[in-house]
Amino acid sequence: MSTSSTVLPPRPANSATTAIRAGMATSLANSVVHVINISRDAALALAFGTSVALDAFFLAMMVPIFLATIGVGAYRNTIVPLLERMIHAKGLAQVAGMIRHLMFRNLRIIGGVGLVLAVLAPVYGPFLAGRLHTDAEALTTTLTWAVLPMALLSASAGLAEGPLQIMGHY
Numbered sequence: 001m002s003t004s005s006t007v008l009p010p011r012p013a014n015s016a017t018t019a020i021r022a023g024m025a026t027s028l029a030n031s032v033v034h035v036i037n038i039s040r041d042a043a044l045a046l047a048f049g050t051s052v053a054l055d056a057f058f059l060a061m062m063v064p065i066f067l068a069t070i071g072v073g074a075y076r077n078t079i080v081p082l083l084e085r086m087i088h089a090k091g092l093a094q095v096a097g098m099i100r101h102l103m104f105r106n107l108r109i110i111g112g113v114g115l116v117l118a119v120l121a122p123v124y125g126p127f128l129a130g131r132l133h134t135d136a137e138a139l140t141t142t143l144t145w146a147v148l149p150m151a152l153l154s155a156s157a158g159l160a161e162g163p164l165q166i167m168g169h170y
Contacts, residue, residue: 052136059128059136060143064117064151071113072158075106080162087166099163106159114152121145 041058048054079102086095125141 052133053139055132056129056136056139057143057147059140060125060147061151062128063124063144064148064155067113067117068151068155068158072155075159076162080166083163083166092167096167099167102163103160107156110152110156110159113155114148118145118148 045054083095083099086098121141121144125144126137129136129140
């Protein structure tokens, strides 16, 4: 007795279904991270209360984190598929130099964006502080300068993550 089983052919790796599933998984993971971050902020506010200093800190973090999130996400969504195709077409050895060049270029871009944010902090700091106490304007500007190194380092790590994963070093 022979039982016939139907074996479906494997789907190509670049199928639309695979892309949709990957996008949904990424979106779900990002949503979970954002909910956890909001929960953390709410827990801090409940535990320690709110103050002008805490408000100024969160305002100072807002612009660098927003720019890093947009930039890193767009970069990763663009560069990873391109690098994958190039590695499959040319081989990792041929593409490694280009990846190294991209990583150094990313550092220059991050440095430039950081410089622009630092120079413009006295302009957008008071704007972000809005109707908070007058001291909050100066504090927001000062805290923006204080958080910039951390935000830029985080953005640099985020930009390096995609190419390092592609190369198998992450």
